[in-house]
Amino acid sequence: MSDDDKVQDPQRRDFLGKATAVVGGAGVAASCWPLISSMNPATDVLSKATTEVSLGAIAQGDAKTVSWQGKPVFIVHRTESQIRSMNNSPGGKDPQPDGERVLRPEWLVIVGVCTHLGCVPNRTAEGWTCPCHGSQYDLSGRILKGPAPRNLELPPYQFIADDKIIIGKA
Amino acid sequence: MSKHPVVQWIDRRFPFTAFFKHELTEYKVPRNLSYWWNFGFLAGFVLVLQVVSGVFLAMHYKPDAQLAFASIEHIMRDVNYGWLLRYMHSTGASAFFVVIYIHMARTLYYGSFRAPRELMWWSGQVLLLTLMATAFMGYLLPWGQMSYWGAQVITNLFRATPFIGDQVVVWLRGDFVVGDATLNRFFVLHFFFPFLIFGIVGLHLVALHFVRSSNPSGINLKDEDNISLHPYFTFKDLFGLGIFLLIFCGFVFFYPDFFIEPDNNIPADPLKTPPHITPEWYFLPFYAILRAIPDMLGGVVAMTLSILVFAAMPYLDRSQIPGGSRYRPFYRAMFWAFVVDLSVLTYVGAQPATDEMALVGRIATIIYFSLFMVLPIISKREEAWLFVRGLPQEVMAMIAGEKESDRRKRSMDRRKTERRQGEE
Numbered sequence: 001m002s003d004d005d006k007v008q009d010p011q012r013r014d015f016l017g018k019a020t021a022v023v024g025g026a027g028v029a030a031s032c033w034p035l036i037s038s039m040n041p042a043t044d045v046l047s048k049a050t051t052e053v054s055l056g057a058i059a060q061g062d063a064k065t066v067s068w069q070g071k072p073v074f075i076v077h078r079t080e081s082q083i084r085s086m087n088n089s090p091g092g093k094d095p096q097p098d099g100e101r102v103l104r105p106e107w108l109v110i111v112g113v114c115t116h117l118g119c120v121p122n123r124t125a126e127g128w129t130c131p132c133h134g135s136q137y138d139l140s141g142r143i144l145k146g147p148a149p150r151n152l153e154l155p156p157y158q159f160i161a162d163d164k165i166i167i168g169k170a
Numbered sequence: 171m172s173k174h175p176v177v178q179w180i181d182r183r184f185p186f187t188a189f190f191k192h193e194l195t196e197y198k199v200p201r202n203l204s205y206w207w208n209f210g211f212l213a214g215f216v217l218v219l220q221v222v223s224g225v226f227l228a229m230h231y232k233p234d235a236q237l238a239f240a241s242i243e244h245i246m247r248d249v250n251y252g253w254l255l256r257y258m259h260s261t262g263a264s265a266f267f268v269v270i271y272i273h274m275a276r277t278l279y280y281g282s283f284r285a286p287r288e289l290m291w292w293s294g295q296v297l298l299l300t301l302m303a304t305a306f307m308g309y310l311l312p313w314g315q316m317s318y319w320g321a322q323v324i325t326n327l328f329r330a331t332p333f334i335g336d337q338v339v340v341w342l343r344g345d346f347v348v349g350d351a352t353l354n355r356f357f358v359l360h361f362f363f364p365f366l367i368f369g370i371v372g373l374h375l376v377a378l379h380f381v382r383s384s385n386p387s388g389i390n391l392k393d394e395d396n397i398s399l400h401p402y403f404t405f406k407d408l409f410g411l412g413i414f415l416l417i418f419c420g421f422v423f424f425y426p427d428f429f430i431e432p433d434n435n436i437p438a439d440p441l442k443t444p445p446h447i448t449p450e451w452y453f454l455p456f457y458a459i460l461r462a463i464p465d466m467l468g469g470v471v472a473m474t475l476s477i478l479v480f481a482a483m484p485y486l487d488r489s490q491i492p493g494g495s496r497y498r499p500f501y502r503a504m505f506w507a508f509v510v511d512l513s514v515l516t517y518v519g520a521q522p523a524t525d526e527m528a529l530v531g532r533i534a535t536i537i538y539f540s541l542f543m544v545l546p547i548i549s550k551r552e553e554a555w556l557f558v559r560g561l562p563q564e565v566m567a568m569i570a571g572e573k574e575s576d577r578r579k580r581s582m583d584r585r586k587t588e589r590r591q592g593e594e
Contacts, residue, residue, distance in 0.1 A: 036341075039355065045345050065441055070347040072441040112441075116466055118326035118347075119319060120443040131445050132323060133461050134523030146523075149466050 050168035052160070055107065063123060065112060068167045072112035072120050073155055074128075074141075075165075078105065082139050091142035094151045098140045101154060109165065110141035111155050116148035128152075193379060194400035198393045200385035203403065206280075207383065208410035209273035214371065215411060216266045221364050223259040227252075231311065233357035235350035238313035239437040257426040263305050264429040265418055267452035270298060274480075279505050281487065281494025282384035288484045290381065293374045295481050297367060302453070302477075304363040307356040309450060310348070314434030319447045321348045321356070327460075330470040347440055388493025389568050446522050454519030455512050459538065461523060462531035472535065479542050486542055489549040492568060497561055500552040504541055511537045 051068040053075060058064050063076040078086070083105045086098040102108055112120050114130040121128035127138040135146030142151045156170035173187065180186045230249050232241040245252035274294070277283050283291035310321040325342050329335040344351030382390075397403075421428055429451070433444045449457050459476045463469035487501070495502035511534050518531040561569075 039344055040341050041345050042351065045349070045351065067441060070345060070349055070440055113347075116326075117323040118329075119323060119447065120441065122443070122445065131443050132319070132447055132523070134528075147461070147464050147466055147469060 050166055052164065052166050054164045056163040060106075066167070068111075068155060073167055074108070074110050074112040074123075074152075076108040076139065078108055078139060086138065086140045089138065089140075089142075091138070091140065091151065092144035094143050094149070096140075096142060096151060101140050101142070101151070103157070103159065107165075108140065109155060109157050109167070111153040113153070114148055115143070115150040115152065116146070121152075194404070195398055197379060197399045198396040199383050199399045199403050200391065201395070201397045201402075202385050202387055203383065203406070204386050205406075205410060206272070206276040206386075207403075208407055209269050209276060210378075211407040212269045212410065212414055213266070213273055215414075216262055216269055217364070217367065217371065220259060220262045220266065223255050223262060224361070224364070227255050227259055228361060231357070233311065233354045235313065235353055235438075238311065238353060242312050253426075254422070257422045260430060261418065261421045261426065261428075263308065264450070264452065265414075265421075266301065267305070269414075270301065271452070274298070275509070278483070278508075279495045279502075280384060280386060281388065281489075281492070281501075283483050284487060285484065286381045287377075287384065290374060290377045291484060292481055293370055293377060295478075297370050297374065299477065300363055300367050300370065304360060304367070305450070305452070307360040307363070310353060310356045311360065312434060313353065313438045314431075315436045315438060315444045316431040316434040316447060318348060318438035318440070319443050320449055321352065323447070324449075325352070327470050327473075330467045349440070386493065386496060387564075388491075388496060389564050390492075448520050451516065451520075454517075455515035456519075458515040458519035458531045459535050461519070462528065462535040472539075476535075476538060479539070482542070486545040487549050488546050489553040490569060491553055491556060491561065492565060497556065497565060498549075498552055500548050504545065504548065507537070508541050511541070 048069055051066055051073070053064075053066050055075065055077070058075060058077045060077050061079050061082075063074060065072050065074055067073070083098070087105075090097070098105070101110075112128075114121050114132065114135055116130065116133055116135050119130050119132035121130040121135070121137060124136075127136065127141070127144075129136050130146065130148065133147050135148035136144045137148075137152055138144055140151075141154075143149075155167050157165050157167040158170060160166050173181070177187060181188070227245065230241065230245050230252060232238055242256070245256055249255075277291065277294070306320070306324060310317045325339055325348065328338045328342060331338045340346060342352075343349065344355060431448070433447075436444075448454070456473050456476055460469045460473040463472050489498065489501065491497055495505055514530065514534045515538065518527050518534060521527045
């Protein structure tokens with residue numbers, strides 16, 4: 001055996017073995033990405049982005065549920081006394097002034113998906129109660145009681161006319 | 171006995187006869203197995219039943235949010251024997267969990283999870299988790315209100331993932347809410363997961379035939395004192411299957427709606443949650459634990475742990491006395507306390523979320539985890555107490571005699587010496 005016989009070089013073999021494992025592993029990981037990514041929302045799902053709602057038909061004290069990106073959005077035409085009591089209350093475990101949660105105080109627009117596990121809360125006199133695990137929200141969508149960690153979310157929306165809003169565009 | 175020429179031809183090329191000899195007619199099984207040892211076979215039977223009925227249902231089902239609900243009605247009304255396929259499949263899901271839970275309870279009661287059977291216990295646990303995932307995804311397919319909101323709630327649990335929770339939920343659903351994309355992928359995975367289950371069952375059986383069955387007394391006899399699986403226990407299994415099928419067919423033909431929530435006959439409505447949603451009965455105890463913790467992340471962690479904690483049993487139970495509950499009054503009492511606690515949790519999980527129910531659920535949850543946590547101490551003390559109090563001769567002989575238990579013998583000798591010293 002001559003000294004420059006590299007076939008018997010164990011260090012070189014180790015290096016080649018490790019390099020193969022690294023490149024192979026990276027290849028497997030990279031080829032998983034298209035599979036993982038394919039499970040994200042497709043473009044047609046992403047394009048259901050905005051919903052227009054005309055508010056004219058909702059009388060004071062009434063509420064309406066519309067669908068935005070497949071999620072329910074609650075629109076409530078609040079009365080003067082409701083607005084006053086919400087202004088006087090700081091909220092529950094996730095305190096936030098009512099004023100920060102509305103564009104116009106008489107119109108409350110919130111995503112009707114419980115921040116706990118995603119059920120749709122049911123309307124009560126004082127606000128909403130989630131049928132799944134009993135979370136209670138006030139008439140500003142703020143969490144008062146129950147396992148939900150946060151207030152009901154506010155969708156991005158704007159008034160495009162006095163009696164019309166577009167949800168999904170701030 | 172001369173073999174058929176075809177069998178001879180195969181045997182020269184493939185270990186056909188040898189395999190059946192090795193795994194059936196010459197595979198030795200403890201001769202004292204009770205009917206509690208039938209449930210592994212029954213689980214295998216239900217698996218085949220579910221796969222067969224499921225494959226034929228899939229020929230008529232449409233995994234499309236617009237069509238799914240109607241295609242179930244189509245199966246029920248128009249497809250020849252469609253009602254039978256569907257009721258066998260929906261009842262089979264519950265039967266699967268009944269059989270598996272009894273199988274697990276037997277393993278816990280008789281301590282069958284202990285060395286050298288830890289891998290059987292753990293592969294069984296992986297099977298349970300895979301079964302739960304398969305059942306959960308299958309439950310979405312009828313696209314009724316309960317299906318829909320059950321899937322909504324369970325996929326939402328992944329929001330508790332740190333940092334990327336919201337993205338994970340959208341990724342799982344393929345939409346912002348449970349929708350058409352979710353239904354389609356759940357159908358595919360519901361069909362695919364049984365392949366995994368078959369693979370893991372294979373591992374479970376290879377491990378079983380290597381470590382052999384446990385038995386009610388915990389005392390291992392020599393091979394020549396035991397009897398072969400076939401024909402002795404294959405026929406005991408078949409008799410058990412007869413009893414099982416009587417009950418199963420009773421449900422399929424006379425109470426087919428027993429396991430179907432009435433609300434699931436209302437088509438899925440993404441804008442309205444039913445006033446009271448409950449998961450399927452086999453998820454109720456874990457659902458009750460989820461609800462018992464007021465904090466969302468805490469609830470999800472507790473629910474996950476409540477299932478994973480079983481994996482620690484081989485280490486939590488430190489007693490070396492064979493036979494599980496057979497000779498161990500304290501362990502037996504803990505087993506039954508656990509069964510009662512699980513029943514309470516099942517009841518609480520089915521009730522609407524009120525303050526009183528939350529309190530009961532919390533107490534039951536604390537008891538649930540406490541039983542696991544005190545087991546290492548109780549099992550060790552009980553062992554010492556039983557050694558002093560005395561055990562049947564065979565049990566003592568087995569503990570003392572086993573070659574690999576030399577270490578145990580030494581610790582017993584040490585205890586004897588200590589006792590003698592104590593007396594002096």
